[in-house]
Amino acid sequence: MISMVRLSLLLFLLFANKNSQATDNSFNSVKEKLEAYSHLAATSIFHWNTQSKISNSDIVDMIKSSGLQEDNSGEGVIFRHILATSTANEKNGKRIPLYVKQPLLERHWVALKSSNPRLFAAAKSYYIYATAVNQFNGTKDRVNVTVPALKRLKDEVIRTGDHQATAISSIWLAMELMLGNPFQAIGEIEYALPFLPVRSERRTFENYLSKETAHDWLRRSYQELAIPSLSFYHAMEILDLQKPSDVANTWAYFTAIDALINQYKFDEALLLSDKAIETVGKNNTEHEMYLILTQRMRVIAFQHDKNVAEQAEQIYRKLNTLAVDDVARKSQELVAYSTALYLATRTNKSEFINAVEHYANVLDNMLLESGFKDKIKLRKELELAKLYEVYGDYQASFKHYKRYKKLLVTRNAEQFENANLIKTDNISEDIELAKFRQQELDNLRNERMGLNQDNGKLQSTVLLLITAILSLLAMWLWLNNRRNDTQTNYDELTGSLTRSAMLKSLTVALKKDCSSCMALLNIDHFQRINDTYGYRVGEEVVSVLGKTIQKRIRKTDKFCRFGNEEFLIYFSNSNEEEVKRILDELSNLMAKQKWWKFTEQSFTTSFSSGVVTLKGDNNLEHVLKYCHKLLEGAKNKGNAVANTQSISPV
Template sequence: MNKRFSCAVSPLFYFFFQKSRLYLFAVLLSLISVNSVANNYQCEEERFRQLGNLVNTIMYMWNRPSGLSDDEITKLILASDIQQDSSEIGKVIKTVLYHLDGSLSTSDSKIPLDLAEEASPADWAYLKNINVSRYVALKAVFIMYKTANAHSDTSERLQYSIPLLYSLKQEALKTADHHAVAIASIWLAMEYSEINQMKAVVEIEYALPFLKHIDIENGLETALNKRMAHSWLADAYTNLNDYSRAVIHQEFVIEDSKEHDIATSYVYIGVINSLSHLQRFDDALTMVDEAEQVSITNQSAPQTLFSLWLKVSVFLHRDEPNDREEIIALTKNLSHFEGITFPTNINLLPVLSALKTTYLALEGSDAEFKKAMSTLTSDFNSQAKHSSYSTSILLGKHAHLSKLYKLRGDFKNALLHQHKYDLIKSQPNGSYAHLDELNTESPLQRDITITKLQEMARLKDKQTLKLKAERFQALSFALVAVMSTFLLFWFWRRQRSRAQASEIDDLTGALYRRVMFKEIAKPMSSKLSSCLVLIDLDHFKKINDRYGHVVGDEVLTIFGQVVRQRIRKTDKFCRYGGEEFLLYLHDTTEKNANALLEDIKISLESHQNWKNTEASFNASFSAGVIQVKAERNISKIIKACDNLLYRAKSTGRGKIETMSFPAYLNENI
């Protein structure tokens, strides 16, 4: 029996063993093939990254005073072995470098590269499959430089570059790669900035959440990065006269530069200009001091000269008594700054020429001043001529010339340049008016259209499902998903309610002290004025003793309701002790705080009938108010409030004592 069974099994076992060997061999070959493909992909990705960085280096570092020389660029190109690279990546990179060379080269400097034929659409598609973000960045560079070479006039260039960049953005949208879409949008915004600032703002705001910080390892796709987007938004809002918003974005640029240890005095120009327009001259001079310290830290003579100009510009804006003497003292001797050059990739005004002309406006003869103004005007015109984005330079030119003529006392010419400035500002499109109608569909509308198309495709696919079992499975899955979502939402709401309950006093609806301190720590350190108020209910112990604790609790509840009905969402209300409360009023002066507290006090005192007692009485409170600005020591401020509260109570209760924090410190030295 066993023998027959053994004889019967052996052929079967041998058959399955042979089949298993075949299957194992097939799996092994598949694994080797997959591993080979993966390794090849990694090699292609790395090659694309390196050559992308080469394009980025040439674009931003070639023929720059602080960049790379022709010899250094030549060595990089030869080391990349790009001339002999006939792959899809090599053909695309050579095509882009060819157009870069056409815009950036001079008669004495050329890229050592020959282009037999331009890359085909299939070559570009290959790069798109490797890395979408880098592909979009490279394609945008290609579009910009190819159109710039073909059309020297800005108006003609924009007529071609904007539709091409717009199409690139639509292509990126279909990939669902947020960073790729953001890159296309920021390049499109750069072109829109010449014809319509609002469209530029829309594109930048659209891209900003998905832009990345600058990354040296991936230089091409992060060249237009989050810091640069904030900088461009600041410029756009400045051109739209919205200086308050401009300051917000300019402060981000400064803080981000500090964080990445690349701060220079140049990044301060925007915020100082905006603060001056807002007439916040003390804040502007504080920023000037910071810029001077940065230039000292960097040991940079150009940055030191630029910091000097920043200080002079604040005095020019303010034009108060003694400011002219300050300007003369700062600009009298500039000989040690002769020969200093600034980075050409930063659109700065002719600083040294401007400072010399400023001095001559106050101290020079008519002939000297006229000659200096002619030189300065020529310098501005030269900058505008060699810039692809000349509008901001021309605006700066007329604004500055107007100030200098006003400083000289020549109000006729000052008014003339102010009119020219206003004309450019009011008609920013100029000869590009017809371009403003290109691609008027909004980003939101386009996204809606794409979503509709995707929905139609999904419905079409669903209609092809014929088997009832598959339909039932889909419905079952949907039901489970809905139930899971409902349970998760219910659980989230329950957890959130518990968390909120642990942060808020049930009786008054006020925050607990630990939550309050966490909520107001950051707002109090901002540069906006705010008020901290310490409130104490008058004779509260007598209310508890005479009418009972239930009535006392009712008084606390009514007080909490009155306060919460009158404060804003940005204000914070805290139960500090038994009958003591802390109130934070955001962006509020002591005068406004006093008016609010008087209103609360009147409302509370008008409440005389209580649910838990037949007795009729009213409640009142005393308060100490401290106005603060950019303060971090909360405990010290609360102590000041407490002292003012004591003063209010000692003068008869039902009183409100207010004071600014600096005044309080002076009084209590």
């Protein structure tokens, strides 16, 4: 039986690294020994008590060959504790035959940090995680311990000045944040992504949570948040990085196709599914082929083609040529869903209803054992709504869609309340600030040593101490002012920039960027919404639109709450076609939002916009004047209208 620690971690992925058969005495350097121990620990954690190509006996032989049990150095102490912790709560299976012998002390970690900051970040992150999993028996309650500890570790690693080590500690922190605060987790992953290593065949403790891992977590997160364009982007990034035989490729194809379905790009989805079937058919398992064929049937069913029944029949026959029983043992949900989807394209109502009920029962049974109940509930209601829509029972479809929206609003409201919307700096800025702090502390320490060594220089040393303290005080005041500036520069309701902060930022941006666009958005009939449903609903509409914009635009773009129900968006390095596509996507997302927290009545909202394409114009007042003029014209034409125009320098 797999231990609680490794069972939890396998849900997020595990590690492996290059082979090492040398004894402790044959290592030529500390670096060589650390690489060997990294491989040994990763291999042991991943394969122990599992049915895989590496058996428990193989691992025992590797441990003996490495000389780890006899190694009394700090490295030996650390890795003995890591391996012992990984199977400490085994009840039915065997534990890794290692004895810690000595306590694990802070000085051991300090030495590892000095010699290899990246391995230190990965090893200590895992040790924090594994210890908490054992302490809390694998429950989510561990995040109350792991998240603060991993944040402290990240701060410690930042001070090493190693960008990749900082990214490694950040991605481990993101893994734990996913359990309680997915919005912060997304921010942490985006923070780490630029400096994470690409996965290699010679995997280590340090590089398994790699760029591929980060893109995979982001594609799933954006899929759950119903942002198909970003989910599609990260899925395609995985396809560019991974080997065709990697199981992550299959899920990347699945997500990319799903994102295209949600954007109603069915022709592109069919082309991508053809490529997925060809790729998966060469190297992967029947379970993965079953998954991709089911996704192709979804494309056909949801586009409501006139030949849907015939095409679905062909795919269903292909599914039945696979080892369905083996697939069902891995995923009853997948087999039950594919059957229900196929019968939704037929005319036999009783068979369809039975299949749908079976699918619902499978998900209900999963709820009893899963730690992700909210995700399963959401998936159940959404897929039932789509199945009934394909069958043509729109009343039942609406009922399940209504339940889905209520569950989604509740979950997102809780997550937004937990999320810290204050933007964080990037890794480089954090490291520079840490260096500055350390330099001041070093100066202070050196001056204190001078006091003890030479009493004759007491007066000058005291003066320097005062200078250092004043410098620290100045830095503290600067940080405090910066924090206050952050709070005053962002709108509390939407998380966007304030009008004044936006205008200040645009004054600089317009001088640098000669190819950009600016859009002024205004919610249609906003006064009617306030009068009909109350100001709290009106505020919710503004908040939802603001957060929808924030999730969709790029990091290089800027937006602010320009008026009560108005937003100003600056698209850098963009053209009119790209901006109109983004505005159309925002409009579609708002059109899908029918249920609101502070009213039981359903309604949808839209917005009109005035879009100016800049051709070297850096006169902000001139640009805003044209935006207002175009917005007024759009309002006169009706709802959800985008009025565009290019302007040249004045």
